[in-house]
Amino acid sequence: MDAPQLIKVTIDGREVHVPPGTTILEAARQIGPEVAPPAMCYYKPLKGSGGKCRACLVKVTQGSEKDPRPMPKLVASCITGAQDGMVVENYTNPEVVNARNGVVEFLLINHPLDCPVCDQAGECHLQDFAYENGLATTRYEEERRTFDREDIGDKIQLHMNRCILCYRCVYTANQITDRRVHGVMYRGDHSEISTYIHQAIDNDFSGNVIDVCPVGALTDKTYRFKSRVWFSKPVDAHRDCDKCCGKVNLWYKGDEVIRVTARKNQWGEVEDFICNTCRFDKKQTADWVIEGPTKVSRASVISANKYGKNVIKKTGFGLEYAAHHYKPIDDTRPYDKNLKEIKQSEDYKALMEKNEAFFSKK
Amino acid sequence: MGLKILTEHIDKPGIETFEVYRKHGGYTAVEKALKKMAPDEVVEEVKKSGVRGRGGAGFPMGMKWSFLAKPEGVPRYLVCNGDESEPGTFKDHFLMKTIPHLLIEGMIVSSYALGAHKSFIYVRGELMYVIRILEKAIAEAKAAGFLGKNILGTGYDLELVVQPGGGAYICGEETALLESLEGKRGNPRNKPPFPAVKGLYESPTVVNNVESIANTPWIVNNGGDAYAAIGIGRSTGTKLISASGNVKNPGVYEIVLGVPVEEFIYSDEYLGGIRDGHYLKAVVAGGSSVPILPAHLILKTANGENRLMSYESLSDGGFATGTMLGSGGFIVMDETVSVVRNTWNFSRFYHHESCGQCSPCREGTGWMEKVLERIVHGHGNERDIDLLVDVAKRIEGNTICPLGDAAAWPVGSAIRHFRDEFEWYVRHPEEATKKGAVYMPQNVLV
Numbered sequence: 001m002d003a004p005q006l007i008k009v010t011i012d013g014r015e016v017h018v019p020p021g022t023t024i025l026e027a028a029r030q031i032g033p034e035v036a037p038p039a040m041c042y043y044k045p046l047k048g049s050g051g052k053c054r055a056c057l058v059k060v061t062q063g064s065e066k067d068p069r070p071m072p073k074l075v076a077s078c079i080t081g082a083q084d085g086m087v088v089e090n091y092t093n094p095e096v097v098n099a100r101n102g103v104v105e106f107l108l109i110n111h112p113l114d115c116p117v118c119d120q121a122g123e124c125h126l127q128d129f130a131y132e133n134g135l136a137t138t139r140y141e142e143e144r145r146t147f148d149r150e151d152i153g154d155k156i157q158l159h160m161n162r163c164i165l166c167y168r169c170v171y172t173a174n175q176i177t178d179r180r181v182h183g184v185m186y187r188g189d190h191s192e193i194s195t196y197i198h199q200a201i202d203n204d205f206s207g208n209v210i211d212v213c214p215v216g217a218l219t220d221k222t223y224r225f226k227s228r229v230w231f232s233k234p235v236d237a238h239r240d241c242d243k244c245c246g247k248v249n250l251w252y253k254g255d256e257v258i259r260v261t262a263r264k265n266q267w268g269e270v271e272d273f274i275c276n277t278c279r280f281d282k283k284q285t286a287d288w289v290i291e292g293p294t295k296v297s298r299a300s301v302i303s304a305n306k307y308g309k310n311v312i313k314k315t316g317f318g319l320e321y322a323a324h325h326y327k328p329i330d331d332t333r334p335y336d337k338n339l340k341e342i343k344q345s346e347d348y349k350a351l352m353e354k355n356e357a358f359f360s361k362k
Numbered sequence: 363m364g365l366k367i368l369t370e371h372i373d374k375p376g377i378e379t380f381e382v383y384r385k386h387g388g389y390t391a392v393e394k395a396l397k398k399m400a401p402d403e404v405v406e407e408v409k410k411s412g413v414r415g416r417g418g419a420g421f422p423m424g425m426k427w428s429f430l431a432k433p434e435g436v437p438r439y440l441v442c443n444g445d446e447s448e449p450g451t452f453k454d455h456f457l458m459k460t461i462p463h464l465l466i467e468g469m470i471v472s473s474y475a476l477g478a479h480k481s482f483i484y485v486r487g488e489l490m491y492v493i494r495i496l497e498k499a500i501a502e503a504k505a506a507g508f509l510g511k512n513i514l515g516t517g518y519d520l521e522l523v524v525q526p527g528g529g530a531y532i533c534g535e536e537t538a539l540l541e542s543l544e545g546k547r548g549n550p551r552n553k554p555p556f557p558a559v560k561g562l563y564e565s566p567t568v569v570n571n572v573e574s575i576a577n578t579p580w581i582v583n584n585g586g587d588a589y590a591a592i593g594i595g596r597s598t599g600t601k602l603i604s605a606s607g608n609v610k611n612p613g614v615y616e617i618v619l620g621v622p623v624e625e626f627i628y629s630d631e632y633l634g635g636i637r638d639g640h641y642l643k644a645v646v647a648g649g650s651s652v653p654i655l656p657a658h659l660i661l662k663t664a665n666g667e668n669r670l671m672s673y674e675s676l677s678d679g680g681f682a683t684g685t686m687l688g689s690g691g692f693i694v695m696d697e698t699v700s701v702v703r704n705t706w707n708f709s710r711f712y713h714h715e716s717c718g719q720c721s722p723c724r725e726g727t728g729w730m731e732k733v734l735e736r737i738v739h740g741h742g743n744e745r746d747i748d749l750l751v752d753v754a755k756r757i758e759g760n761t762i763c764p765l766g767d768a769a770a771w772p773v774g775s776a777i778r779h780f781r782d783e784f785e786w787y788v789r790h791p792e793e794a795t796k797k798g799a800v801y802m803p804q805n806v807l808v
């Protein structure tokens with residue numbers, strides 16, 4: 001059989017050849033993280049995921065070779081199939097940047113911003129997403145919606161305030177555990193992830209909902225407040241398990257295994273789900289065959305112990321950040337509108353110097 | 363009185379029964395279609411008629427039908443959308459309860475045209491009594507041999523099922539409706555695939571509004587060309603308008619498309635004018651989702667032409683100075699109505715009804731509602747107005763289903779056309795929040 005004809009897609013000016021049926025987002029990932037749209041709900045291993053958070057919106061400026069018309073609206077790249085000759089703008093399109101900025105704002109208005117006490121901080125996709133695509137300020141003055149914390153089973157805690165309703169855990173519960181007791185109740189911003197009538201999840205694979213959660217809404221109770229993520233070091237390890245693949249990351253603090261998680265790829269996706277025995281019960285080094293330190297991207301918080309300036313993609317972020325740190329807030333200042341003008345001002349240059357100093361000090 | 367296609371026999375006593383309906387020419391379209399026409403011929407007539415979907419979007423019905431995929435060995439479905447929950451819209455409800463057999467006849471003809479053998483009428487869950495009326499009518503039609511196996515001896519089988527809705531506005535969105543019909547949570551699906559390819563139970567499906575389907579018997583009886591001759595331009599046929607608000611005669615009207623808006627509001631044949639001693643301030647012409655227009659723009663387009671009750675004329679000028687025919691929910695407001703309060707009210711509705719899947723709609727609808735609530739209660743500030751515009755813009759077009767747009771448009775348009783009233787609320791909160799306070803924009807009242 002012939003290999004399928006590849007199609008050509010151009011994303012932010014860079015070309016890639018992919019098999020037909022590939023989504024724009026997957027094509028962008030093949031080029032690399034510089035052009036890959038952020039994804040807060042799409043999760044490749046979970047069927048049907050994606051399309052909800054709208055973080056991955058992109059502009060299609062040419063539909064295909066055959067039909068070069070642009071698409072009228074921004075499209076969710078995680079669920080939109082690439083066409084031959086398609087031209088996509090991601091970080092290079094101001095409309096996309098603005099819409100994504102909006103998505104960050106929307107996701108944060110009801111978020112408690114309790115990163116200092118959240119176990120997910122440091123490996124939280126919402127933190128990364130907001131840091132890379134958002135503004136340092138909020139325009140939201142209203143009350144945030146709140147929920148009570150809830151234990152689902154003795155090992156997992158649901159912190160609904162932090163949830164961004166990506167539905168990943170719902171798909172996980174649906175697709176890899178056999179008795180589904182986990183879903184979404186109510187509507188709109190009152191929607192709640194819930195186990196049916198507070199029925200505890202007890203299932204050998206239920207712990208995976210923790211790994212797929214992009215934020216700190218589902219956390220591991222056995223790891224609760226044990227450490228900040230960046231003070232622990234991940235190690236690849238495996239064991240013979242009769243239920244799952246047994247391939248995991250052990251998270252060490254000193255000599256102690258404080259947490260066991262499934263291994264994740266570059267995009268934060270679990271490819272082999274693990275069972276609860278491996279996750280919750282095997283916390284001795286002796287339980288495992290150690291393979292070596294996990295490869296962690298240099299830019300990541302875990303490796304650097306902080307967010308570095310190298311992760312900032314958005315122009316103007318530093319300016320706003322510095323402005324809000326060093327100056328009283330002036331609402332009339334047209335940050336977005338006249339960036340060019342501002343950039344030429346003395347004011348800006350002074351700010352940029354301070355900005356530089358701020359980051360190099362850290 | 364203009365020509366009536368749907369409501370001609372509406373006043374006949376007992377029209378809800380099979381017998382009376384039949385006596386007035388009912389079910390002749392079924393006989394004609396099943397005995398004398400091939401399914402494709404029926405589709406062709408509907409195409410020729412130019413009838414456009416009456417559920418809100420106005421998509422040509424014949425074209426939608428011709429997109430239906432027809433793979434071998436896979437069932438096809440017709441689903442009638444009777445969820446009608448848009449504020450200001452109450453025409454389908456009226457039609458189903460007064461003349462249920464018209465819809466059933468339309469369902470039979472349409473199902474035949476599409477090759478469906480099991481069809482569904484999804485009725486808003488709150489309307490249990492209407493569901494009973496429909497079920498009774500279906501039983502009558504079945505007893506008379508117009509439903510079930512081998513209809514009229516033609517070999518065509520059709521089962522018609524009435525399904526009570528899930529009690530949510532969002533279940534009126536066609537893909538949410540299909541999810542709900544499948545017994546799931548009514549979340550809209552990502553498109554593509556469209557229902558015409560993968561709809562109910564992953565099979566090709568057509569979803570049409572009650573009024574759209576109710577037009578098909580007339581089209582079969584009189585031909586598509588005759589239908590296309592009614593109305594104006596690409597707005598063919600008649601349309602049910604459910605009128606409410608500060609007019610003398612609110613109610614459901616069947617109008618020939620193309621009637622001038624001015625005539626519709628002021629003539630005694632229709633709404634009879636604004637209630638005595640008051641003035642027209644604003645109109646929401648097609649259900650709560652469409653942009654609100656001030657009096658001078660609803661009566662005349664920006665070019666000074668008379669505005670007509672048609673798809674094209676109402677949308678003349680785009681969103682800058684126009685609106686949409688939408689579902690035909692015509693809400694008239696006089697000068698005592700506060701546009702700001704009304705916008706808050708609409709916002710409350712969309713906040714309440716967002717399914718919560720996509721972040722812009724889930725979070726944005728709540729945000730807009732809260733800001734509007736603050737303004738209405740005298741706690742707004744000048745920045746809030748621009749904030750609302752910006753939030754609405756960031757929702758619009760960025761969501762899975764059009765509910766996000768529907769939530770953004772009323773807010774955007776109210777500020778576009780009534781900004782001075784919003785400013786009055788934030789600058790003079792004591793005055794604006796006084797009971798019975800009325801803002802008088804001198805130049806736009808008619």
Ligand SMILES: Cc1cc2nc3c(=O)[nH]c(=O)nc-3n(C[C@H](O)[C@H](O)[C@H](O)COP(=O)(O)O)c2cc1C
Pocket residue numbers: 414415416417418419420421423426443444445446447448531532533534535536537569570571572574575763764765768
């Ligand atoms: C939030 C939302 C609610 C809707 N509610 C209804 C409804 O109650 N009734 C209806 O016929 N169409 C409704 N629609 C439109 C349907 O999605 C669909 O376009 C329509 O049923 C198609 O029928 P038509 O082509 O005959 O108009 C709604 C759409 C949206 C986005």
Ligand code: SF4
Pocket residue numbers: 532549550715716717718719720721723724761762763764765766767
């Ligand atoms: S736009 Fe609103 S109602 Fe529609 S799918 Fe998104 S969240 Fe649900």
Ligand code: FES
Pocket residue numbers: 038039040041042050051052053054055056057076077078079
């Ligand atoms: S990742 Fe595409 S919409 Fe969430």
